[in-house]
Amino acid sequence: MEGTAPKVRAQPSARSLVEAAYGSIRHDILAGVLAPGEKLRVEMLKDRYAVGASTLREALTRLVGESLVTSEEQRGFRVAPVSLTDFRDISATRTFIELEALRQSLTHGDDIWEAQLVATYHRMSKVEARYAEDPDAVGDEYELRNREFHRALVSACPSRWLLNFQATLMQQSERYRRLALAIAPIDRDVRAEHKAIFDAVLEHDIDKACEMDRVHIERTLEVLCSVLASGTGMPK
Amino acid sequence: MEGTAPKVRAQPSARSLVEAAYGSIRHDILAGVLAPGEKLRVEMLKDRYAVGASTLREALTRLVGESLVTSEEQRGFRVAPVSLTDFRDISATRTFIELEALRQSLTHGDDIWEAQLVATYHRMSKVEARYAEDPDAVGDEYELRNREFHRALVSACPSRWLLNFQATLMQQSERYRRLALAIAPIDRDVRAEHKAIFDAVLEHDIDKACEMDRVHIERTLEVLCSVLASGTGMPK
DNA sequence: GTCAACTTGAATTTCGAGATTTTATGAATT
DNA sequence: AATTCATAAAATCTCGAAATTCAAGTTGAC
Known part of the structure; x- marks a missing residue:
């Protein structure tokens, strides 16, 4: 048995x-x-x-x-039900909160934090490469590494409350992304977007890092919305 | 039965x-x-x-x-434990989120919303007057009306997530305020602060309303911190 | 005397049956 | 045909006892 x-x-x-x-x-x-x-x-x-x-x-x-x-x-x-309106709200609120958390994280982050981030990015990168070969072979590990990378970015932010809210919105966002991915494979260079954020952070260019993150969230919203609106019966 | x-x-x-x-x-x-x-x-x-x-x-x-x-x-x-650090974080994050929610609420609020706000302010005002006479006679009603007023201010904000977070932080803030109030009566003209916000809203002066709300939260932080630091064994 | 293993008591965690409420079905009335 | 009402079925909600786990104190070996 x-x-x-x-x-x-x-x-x-x-x-x-x-x-x-x-x-x-x-x-x-x-x-x-x-x-x-x-x-x-x-x-x-x-x-x-x-x-x-x-x-x-x-x-x-x-x-x-x-x-x-x-x-x-x-x-x-x-x-919990889903709707395009809800996903737009999540994305907008996430942009508002995550960019502030990222700004504070980059302001306060020390060498240890940066080393952690490098390690986390490296791990995610490996999985992303495998994912590019065969999306089905990765399973939940891609999700795990993706979460870890985004958390590592903001983890030096001293505000527990901002981090709390950011994590909540990140999780909500993940659900919409995976719902869309179950419908259609998404043609989009996520690796490049992640790398752009990562590089800007290593350059200590706060404004650029925030802008890259903003674009990352915006792209996610646009691409997923078109898939979800056409491919599913998701309410407006 | x-x-x-x-x-x-x-x-x-x-x-x-x-x-x-x-x-x-x-x-x-x-x-x-x-x-x-x-x-x-x-x-x-x-x-x-x-x-x-x-x-x-x-x-x-x-x-x-x-x-x-x-x-x-x-x-x-x-x-849940309390600390001055936590209260500072709550206040800062609340300022960040509530001001954005207030801005959106004032942008989207219609006549019905405004009428609701006037009614809610009126009810709170009555209790504030009684409270000024005899703080003990009011009981939990003051807290209820205060909550309702602050919720009414932001209630026209279309973002469910911002409102959600704002309510959470408001509740956290309320706990710290009541913990301080249990120690010492606080010498402060809260009615004037509320009126300043309310008047600015009726004038449709968004920037001024946000500034008045910011000051309101800031004052709360300052006054309560001094009481909590000296009057209680609250950790740093 | 020190440390590990055992014992005991208290608190948390878990379960499933029974009480309560909602939902579905169908007969009776207008 | 539409509405109301009674009854049955299904699902939620509630409880307290039993199982599990933790914390503290005790014993015993080294």
């Missing part, structure tokens, strides 16, 4: 069942396995993730706090 | 026990009844709020999402 291990154990770093279930469900929402707007019935998910009802509710409640799940009293949980 | 009403029913709008407990605990944290850093033992709170363990955990998890409670795996929950 090789298939009987609970699925939630796929989260290796989890120190409790709640956290394991939380991680698994979050992954499935970001990856599009659980579709936007889909009803999340407790009895259904109990079997799928192999945990009790209360444990599941707690995991879902945690996801409500990240706006990946919505809950209506006495009516249960749903995967 | 029962005759004995649980304490959590003090939250009248609650449609479930989770929400009722959530509201009660949030109130107690904001009011300082539950002190910063205090351990939140499930068995203890079960009696106090008269709900089951799972229900309580769900309510606490919801508060973790608002950064009013912290949780460490296998080590339970605590009231």
Whole structure:
């Protein structure tokens, strides 16, 4: 009986069942396995993730706090809906917040931070190269490295709150990107955009780095919107 | 059908026990009844709020999402700690976000929004007057009206995410203010500051309104910091 | 005396059945 | 045909006991 291990154990770093279930469900929402707007019935998910009802509710409640799940009293949980309006709002707000966080990060970042960034960029670069060869062979590692790179960029920002909000918006953005990617392969040189940001940072050119990041977010918005508007039934 | 009403029913709008407990605990944290850093033992709170363990955990998890409670795996929950550094961060980030939200709100606000704002200001003004006479007689109503006024100011901002973040920071700020108020009565003309913002908005002077709001937040930071630094053992 | 392993008590975490509420179905009335 | 109402089915919500984990104190070997 090789298939009987609970699925939630796929989260290796989890120190409790709640956290394991939380991680698994979050992954499935970001990856599009659980579709936007889909009803999340407790009895259904109990079997799928192999945990009790209360444990599941707690995991879902945690996801409500990240706006990946919505809950209506006495009516249960749903995967948070998506819309082009929402994605535009996310992109605009992310630009506003991330550029400020980046500015502060570049102002405060020391040598140790810069070394961390170089290492993180290198790791992402490797995966990007493999991804260019065969997009399917990379799996979730591309997402992981991408997250790490963007976090490393702003990590020297001293404001915990800005970083908190930035991470939230980044996660929301990731979901839209992966939803679009599931529809159509996207013709776009993301590596060049990442490199442009990275180079500007190493040159300590703050304004240029911010501008490159702004363009990066803007491009993402434009490209994904056209795919999402035509290829999916995503509401306006 | 029962005759004995649980304490959590003090939250009248609650449609479930989770929400009722959530509201009660949030109130107690904001009011300082539950002190910063205090351990939140499930068995203890079960009696106090008269709900089951799972229900309580769900309510606490919801508060973790608002950064009013912290949780460490296998080590339970605590009231989120406070520090002057955190309050400075909250104030700075709030200034950054709220001013942008206010700017957008003033740009998009129509006559209906303006009428709502006038009504809300009027209600707050009444409570402020009573508060000036006898601070103790007002209770939580002052907090409610204050929240409503500040929300009304930005409510025409079309960005759901900016509003979301603004509300979070506003709530954090409220906790620090009430913690300080519990120590010493604060000598400061808040009514004048509110009126300055309100008047600038009615004049449709966006820059002035933002500047008045900026000053409002700045004053709050300065006054509260001096009280909190001297009157409490709040860490730096 | 020091350190590791064991014991004990307390707190957290987890589960699943039962209570409550919503939703679906269909008969009865206008 | 549309609406209302009763009933049944399904889903959510709630609870408290049981399992698990942590923290502290104790014993025993070296």
